[in-house]
Amino acid sequence: MGRLDGRSVLVTGGGSGLGHALVGRFVEHGARVTVLDRSEPKLTALREAFGTGVRTLTGDVTSFADNKEAADLAVREFGALDTFVGNAGVWDFGRSLLDASPEELGTGFDELFSINVKGYLLGAKAVAPHLISSRGSMIFTLSNAAFFPGGGGPLYVSSKHAGVGLVRQLAYELAPEVRVNAVAPGGMATDLRGPGAMGLADRSVADAIPIRQMVRDNGALRIEVEPDDYVGAYLYLACRDDSATVTGTVVDVSSWGTPKRT
């Protein structure tokens, strides 16, 4: 028996990277999964990989209408919505305050915060009525950058810090019906892109830096991490039997804060 048998889960940004790994693990554990992503080719590949276990919607998390359509699709197709995973995000490739022009900081802020923060807020707004009905839960993807500097530039790091405040406030507002938590993974070699407004939309983190080796060489545990390595914490938070008392928390699975022993 799967830990999420019969549960309905909505994942944003499930087309690649961590989101793709989440879809795979949720399906493996018996969940029916709806995915909202802006990349139609990635969603086509996802449907081919997972067949009837998934439904997809091509849309943008910065639009409330798209979030609502995805939530309604999950309920229509699978009878309810039990878990919402806000995960779609972009990175700033570590562009620093001194290196970025004032124009880049302004337009980059608007685009990056619109996806990383507003996207989570509007997703939460769209799914809240369904999760109140099902007494479900929300899980947001944050980052080691939600706690520590250096995992990006000021735009990305402040957007992930903002996510901590969002989790705490929503957990407070939506209790006792809905649990709201987050997971903070560390670096992964994925297709993570940056804001087009900063000229960072055309390459991925995996292409730009040797991130797999950087995580291995600088991390306390010295392992080469794959997105799937971070997925267990989501499963725990999605599974009511395992985490019924947990809300308003961020599970840090990055090991970023533990100094490397020499």
Ligand code: NAD
């Ligand atoms: P990814 O690019 O492989 O996956 C993100 C997905 O989100 C993509 O499929 C993309 O098409 C989709 N997306 C982006 N903007 C969207 C929008 N406006 N509307 C709808 N879909 C959109 O990257 P990933 O590394 O798997 O990122 C997933 C999450 O993990 C992000 O929140 C990211 O900040 C976080 N994270 C990544 C790393 C890393 O090193 N890769 C580290 C810590 C946290």
